[in-house]
Amino acid sequence: MLKILIVDDEAAAGNILKVLIEKHIPLQKEIRCCNSPEEALQLLPQFKPGLVMLDIEMPSMNGFDFLNNAASWDFDVIFTTAFDKYAIKAIRFSALDYLLKPVDIVDLQNAINRHIIKKEFQGKQQQQQLVDNLLNNLQQKNTADFKLAISVKEGVFLFETKDIICLEGMNNYTRFYFTDQKPLLVAKTLKDYEEILTEHRFIRIHKSFLVNIHHVKRMDTDHVLWLSNDVQVPVSRRKRNEVMELFQ
Known part of the structure; x- marks a missing residue:
């Protein structure tokens, strides 16, 4: 009932x-x-x-x-x-x-x-x-101070956006990578989180990756982003100009 x-x-x-x-x-x-x-x-x-x-x-x-x-x-x-x-x-x-x-x-x-x-x-x-x-x-005066709640079977986890390095889309799931926490797999699409996090300096650089610009160390000549956790993520051809403008 x-x-x-x-x-x-x-x-x-x-x-x-x-x-x-x-x-x-x-x-x-x-x-x-x-x-x-x-x-x-x-x-x-x-x-x-x-x-x-x-x-x-x-x-x-x-x-x-x-x-x-x-x-x-x-x-x-x-x-x-x-x-x-x-x-x-x-x-x-x-x-x-x-x-x-x-x-x-x-x-x-x-x-x-x-x-x-x-x-x-x-x-x-x-x-x-x-x-x-x-x-x-x-109660926060600025949305930059919002904490993102991630609800999984193991419980609810709260994160400041600055502690999220990147997100990887996997069909109807999204894997989060953090600065000091093991990755979490969530039953939501990458698009769901792209809509939430874009104004927090996250950018969709590839159909499978949403990256926190604050955690990008460099982009090499092959258009691969090197992130703060040493993960290397390729930038799609159609996103290269947009990513390069961010660095400039």
């Missing part, structure tokens, strides 16, 4: 989301709607949802304040929001999910599927770590 709590101060928006889930998510489920975070906080202990669909912008208490005030962490979170670049970046850095309003049916189905898969290996403590990292990131 999938128990979903929808929290949205706009009753119409909450009801539309409820109808979409009922119509397009073919699972046994129970759905409750709350029109205020305060009401949702009171309902949490007895309803015990596995998933909270949480609006971010609400007048008396926003979605992040709701999480700060929640006594129970036995639930996953999917945020629902109109476009808010800073909040979305913080959410993605924290390995959490979101849906843009108006909610697209395919995006909704994909988000629910990710929740179901994540539930298989992610426990209460890991979920709390992800939300804690989100709340900490939101």
Whole structure:
């Protein structure tokens, strides 16, 4: 039984989301709607949802304040929001999910599927770590100070971007290389991380590599980058001019 709590101060928006889930998510489920975070906080202990669909912008208490005030962490979170670049970046850095309003049916189905898969290996403590990292990131004045959450079966790892040397794409997986940590293999595509890390001085130099420019020691005459961990990475032909401009 999938128990979903929808929290949205706009009753119409909450009801539309409820109808979409009922119509397009073919699972046994129970759905409750709350029109205020305060009401949702009171309902949490007895309803015990596995998933909270949480609006971010609400007048008396926003979605992040709701999480700060929640006594129970036995639930996953999917945020629902109109476009808010800073909040979305913080959410993605924290390995959490979101849906843009108006909610697209395919995006909704994909988000629910990710929740179901994540539930298989992610426990209460890991979920709390992800939300804690989100709340900490939101307190930062600069996105450069965000910590990237990497969630794997072994647990949740938090990294400053300066400690990530490069990322290697391997079909639907990405391998991270760090300054002082063994590599980690994550079940997300390189493109997912390229969208998050580009403004942090990471560049896609090859279809399989995303590199932190701060960790490039040199580029040799064969257009191979030598990184701080002594890994050598080839620069694709179409990326050579862009990489050379960065060094100039």
